Amino acid sequence: MAEDLGGLLPRIQSPPPGPRSLEMAERLSRVESRNITHLTPDFPVFWEEARGANVRDVDGNIYLDLTGAFGVSMAGHTSPAVVEGIRDQAGRLIHGMGDVHPPAKKVEFLEALAALGPWPNSRTILGSSGSEAVEAALKTALLVTGRPGILAFEGAYHGLTSGPLAATHREDFRGPFLSRLYKGVRFAPFPDSRDGDRAVKKSLDKVRWILREGDGGDEVGAVIIEPIQGRAGVRIPPPGYLEALADLTWNEKALLIFDEIFTGLGRTGALFAFLHEGVVPDLLCLGKGLGGGLPLSACVGPARIMNAWPPTRGEAIHTSTFLGNPLSCAAGLSFLRELRKGDLVARSETMGRKLLTLLTTSLAEISEVSEVRGRGLFVGVDLRHPGTNRPIKGVAVRAATLALREGILVLPAGAAGHVLELSPPLVISEEQLDWAVPRLKKVVEKALAE
Ligand SMILES: Cc1ncc(COP(=O)(O)O)c(C=O)c1O
Incomplete structure (x- = not known):
């Protein structure tokens, strides 16, 4: 790795995409399903290494990364602390048995995550992707309320596996799979701060109607929202909106889920975006930066909510092969330490x-x-x-x-x-x-x- 990569300004030595990127694109097109990587003569470049806010591509071009690679690389790409955590763990245990003989690192990571708050006695379900965290939160809400209906928001993005996709709003993502998606999701408008009070009223009226009267479909037990919508274009609701939404939700005894997969862990200048508004949800979804660049996500909630799950009797009814993967947990632990040490929030x-x-x-x-x-x-x-x-x-x-x-x-x-x-x-x-x-x-x- 170039010694000074991280704090550099860009250096383009071969107009991107350079010859090696173009060759990679050609090779990729022959092996990857065509719905995945968007390949054009102008886009993309293939990454070889990255550090801090810099990325170097296979042609030696150095870029300034204003994406954080989908908002993941919070402590910087290839953060030395995270690399050290991974290296140390990789030499001892790469994979464990998440819900049978768990890796010790899972315990350490869960303790560090719980210490972030906002609840004094939180319980967590780990996953690998953001979608899994949303899946876990939606399941939890059903167990708590017994009501399968979901209220989500126009513009929402909660992931693309079937459960979260039903609550994801964009038509291009949903369209081809509509016949498979859960039909009990209703969408309310997400108020833009640019549209002011009228937008807030319109949104809350719809929320109230869906929660109280509804359309005769499944009764709503879960209200899921991004406190700031990410993929819809960094949409920030006006001050006070989340509080009003929480009141309506709790009046109807539904659960409030904040999907902070994009906004959590310091992205918005607070540890969680909800801290800007002082509204604590019932369940919190985290992902992206959580694993310091390795796949790791979490559905977190207070014990009084999470204990709607029955104690496992030896066959966990919600788990996965890589749950609590020690390498991801080690990376996550190093990232959380770095977040604090570097005062990154x-x-x-x-x-x-x-x-x-x-x-x-x-x-x-x-x-x-x-x-x-x-x-x-x-x-x-x-x-x-x-x-x-x-x-x-x-x-x-x-x-x-x-x-x-x-x-x-x-x-x-x-x-x-x-x-x-x-x-x-x-x-x-x-x-x-x-x-x-x-x-x-x-x-x-x-x-x-x-
Ligand atoms: C707010 C939000 N929720 C959920 C997801 C899904 O996460 P993943 O792509 O890791 O499944 C994303 C991904 O961009 C997201 O921004």
């Missing part, structure tokens, strides 16, 4: 403020930039036709390709691909942000002109 808050200010100032004169919004290092640039509320379809997808040529990794978000989503590693430096913002401005201008 506070860093997310300060650097996020800086990024938001820089972007707001820099993009002010572009009339298509309808909003730059964010919390901590979770920021979205929303692009709409001026004077209307209409998203500019695909503009952020074009911007992501153009940014790649400048040495910047960004992702599009929003159902129309109209939001540039930034979720960099929390260790990104001021110098890197200062460098990136004027380039992003150029990229947005170019994408709008295409």
Whole structure:
């Protein structure tokens, strides 16, 4: 690994995708199912190594990563502390028997996770992917309430395995599988702060109606929401909304699930996004950064809720082969320590403020930039036709390709691909942000002109 990789500015030596990336794309197309990796002459590049906020591709190009690789690499790519934790564990035990003869690391990790709060006596179900954490939370809610119905939100993304997919809103994800999906999920509008009080009222009226009267379908036992919607384009509900939602939910004796798979663990400048609003849910889903880059997720709740699960009698009714995998738990433990040691939550808050200010100032004169919004290092640039509320379809997808040529990794978000989503590693430096913002401005201008 290049010694100084991590805090560097981009160095493009072979216009991306370079020849080795193109060759990899050709090879991949012959072995991977075609629905997975989007391969075009301009996209993607294949990664070889990464550290901090830098990624180096197979052609030797160095990028500044403003995605955190789907928001996962919170302590930075290949964080030395996490590498050390993995290395140490890998030499002793790579796989255990999660729910039979558990690895000791599982206990240590669960204790560290419980110490994060917000409950003094939490209980956890571990998984490998975010989808699994959501699956576990939805099952728990059914056990607690006996009511299978689910209330989710327009724009929601909770994962793509069948249970969570039923609560994921986007039509392109759901459409082909609709006939298989659970029919008892109802969607309420997610209020954007840009739309103000009217949007809040509209959303809460619908929530109230679904919870109280309903449409004659399955009664709702679970209300699941991202406190800030991620893949829908960093959508932040107005202050007070989550509190009102919690009141309605609890009045009807349903369970409130916060899916903080994207927003949790410091991404938004607080350990959990719900801390900004002071509303503690009944169940919390975590994933992405939790395993320091290894697959690890969690459904966490207080014992009074989680004890709706019967004690296992030797054959766990909800488990999986890799539950509590020692390598993932070791990586997760190192990550949680690093989060504290590096004061990364506070860093997310300060650097996020800086990024938001820089972007707001820099993009002010572009009339298509309808909003730059964010919390901590979770920021979205929303692009709409001026004077209307209409998203500019695909503009952020074009911007992501153009940014790649400048040495910047960004992702599009929003159902129309109209939001540039930034979720960099929390260790990104001021110098890197200062460098990136004027380039992003150029990229947005170019994408709008295409
Ligand atoms: C809020 C949220 N929930 C759930 C998921 C699903 O996680 P995974 O892709 O690990 O299954 C994601 C993934 O992006 C997410 O952002």
